[in-house]
Amino acid sequence: MTVTKADIKAALDAAGIKKGDVLIVHSSLKSMGYVDGGADAVIDALTETLGDDGTLVMPTLVQKDFQNAYETWYLDKPSDVGYITEVFRKRKGVVRSDQATHSVAALGPLADYLVRDHGKYGKRAGPFGDTPFAVCSPWQKMYDLNAKALMLGVSIVYNTSKHLTEYRMMNDLLDHVRGESERERLASMVKYFACPPEIDAGKVWPYASGDKICEAADREGLLTRSKCGNAVFTVFRIRDLSDRTEAWFLEDPSAWFGEAMQKWIAEAQNAAK
Numbered sequence: 001m002t003v004t005k006a007d008i009k010a011a012l013d014a015a016g017i018k019k020g021d022v023l024i025v026h027s028s029l030k031s032m033g034y035v036d037g038g039a040d041a042v043i044d045a046l047t048e049t050l051g052d053d054g055t056l057v058m059p060t061l062v063q064k065d066f067q068n069a070y071e072t073w074y075l076d077k078p079s080d081v082g083y084i085t086e087v088f089r090k091r092k093g094v095v096r097s098d099q100a101t102h103s104v105a106a107l108g109p110l111a112d113y114l115v116r117d118h119g120k121y122g123k124r125a126g127p128f129g130d131t132p133f134a135v136c137s138p139w140q141k142m143y144d145l146n147a148k149a150l151m152l153g154v155s156i157v158y159n160t161s162k163h164l165t166e167y168r169m170m171n172d173l174l175d176h177v178r179g180e181s182e183r184e185r186l187a188s189m190v191k192y193f194a195c196p197p198e199i200d201a202g203k204v205w206p207y208a209s210g211d212k213i214c215e216a217a218d219r220e221g222l223l224t225r226s227k228c229g230n231a232v233f234t235v236f237r238i239r240d241l242s243d244r245t246e247a248w249f250l251e252d253p254s255a256w257f258g259e260a261m262q263k264w265i266a267e268a269q270n271a272a273k
Contacts, residue, residue: 001032001033001034001229001230002033002034002035002036003032003033003034003035003036003228003229004035004036004037004041005036005037005041005042005044005045007228007229008032008035008041008042008045008046008228009045009048009049010228011226011227011228011233012045012046012049012150012226012233013049014226014227014233015150015224015225015226015233015234015235016148016224016235017046017049017050017148017150017235018049019049019050019051019053019054020050020051020053020054021050021054021055021147021148022054022055022057022108022110022114022142022145022147022148023046023050023054023055023056023057023147023148023149023150024057024058024059024104024142024147024148024149024150024161024238025046025056025057025058025084025149025150025152026058026059026081026082026149026150026151026152026154026158026159026160027042027058027082027084027085027150027152027153027154028082028152028153028154028231029042029082029083029084029153030153031152031153031154031229031230031231032153032228032229032230032231033229033230033231035229038087039083039084039087039088040087042084042152043056043084043087043088043091047107047108050108052109053108053109054108055106055107055108055109055110055111055114056088056106056107056108057104057105057106057111057114057138057142057147058079058084058085058088058089058104058105058106059079059081059085059102059103059104059160060079060081060085060086060089060096060103060104060105061079061080061081061101061102061103061160062077062080062100062101062103063080063081064080066101069100069101070100070101070129070193073099073100073101075096075098079105084152085105088105088107089105091107093107093111094106094107094111095107095111095112095115096115097114097115097116097118097137097138098115098118099118099119099131099132099137100129100131101128101129101132102128102132102133102137102139102160102163103115103118104138104139106138110145113141114138114141114142115138116136117136118131118132118134118136118137118138119131119132119134119136119137120134120136121134121135121136122134122135122136122140123135124167124168124170124171125170125171125174125187125190125192126163126166126167126170126171126190126191126192126193126205127191127192127193127205128163128193129192129193130193132163133163133164133167133168137164139160139161139163139164140164142161142238143161143164143238143239143242144239145239146237146238146239146240147237147238147239148235148236148237148238149161149235149236149237149238149241150233150234150235151232151233151234151235152228152231152233153228153230153231153232153233155210155211155214155234156210156213156214156217156223156234156236157210157211157214158210159210159241161238161241161242162208162210162213162242162245164238164242165242165245165246165249166205166206166207168242168246169206169246169249169250170190170205170206173186173265173268173269173272174186174187174190174268176268176272177268177271177272178271178272178273179271182271183271186264186267186268186271189202189203189204189264190203190204190205191203191204191205202260204260204261204264205261206249206256206257206261206265207257208245208249208256208257209256212256213241213245213248216244216245216248217236217241217244217245220244222236222237222240222241222244223235223236224236249265250265253265253266
């Protein structure tokens with residue numbers, strides 16, 4: 001099957017992508033089949049659909065040798081999350097955020113705003129470090145804008161903004177704990193980047209099934225889909241899905257997490273009263 005730029009634009013339109021949108025794209029080029037024009041045709045289809053007022057964002061994450069990411073990072077380091085993202089990163093006018101593990105590249109009127117000061121302030125503790133999903137991160141800024149996310153031929157299991165939900169929830173719970181000693185105790189139980197195994201034992205983090213989140217999002221009508229070649233395009237609003245996911249987590253932790261995480265949430269909530 002051959003997929004053309006026109007086919008991709010038609011699928012984007014069917015999935016509800018419009019001019020002026022802020023859109024982050026998680027992608028698999030091979031998922032569609034043979035694409036006439038390759039990655040450049042996909043990027044052209046996206047930028048033409050968004051128009052001059054739209055902003056296109058792609059994750060340019062580091063996954064290889066992740067444990068040493070902070071020591072080996074440099075701004076021109078290749079993206080590890082798909083060929084399209086690497087071609088996009090090198091395009092004229094594209095800017096990239098300066099963060100070792102969860103950087104993004106962006107093009108459009110809001111690109112500079114999104115990538116600026118990634119992790120410089122408003123840090124949040126978590127297993128990937130305290131900068132990737134900070135208050136000043138592109139992920140938080142896209143949440144604030146309620147940007148759209150497109151999973152182009154990939155499952156929403158790979159939705160990176162899910163980690164923003166985890167970081168926000170954990171740090172918000174800690175922020176509301178009364179008493180410094182109790183807050184410090186609960187904070188000491190949070191998983192953190194590159195912990196040695198002997199220290200990491202017993203640490204907690206709200207890891208949840210991406211497939212289960214997808215099922216819940218489908219039930220509530222938060223996902224829009226279209227088809228392009230062999231690929232499914234799935235679109236959602238970042239803030240809408242993030243807020244509902246956090247609500248699901250806190251309404252019934254036992255449906256999502258193991259006993260240690262359930263206990264931590266209950267203790268944090270009780271300490272906030």
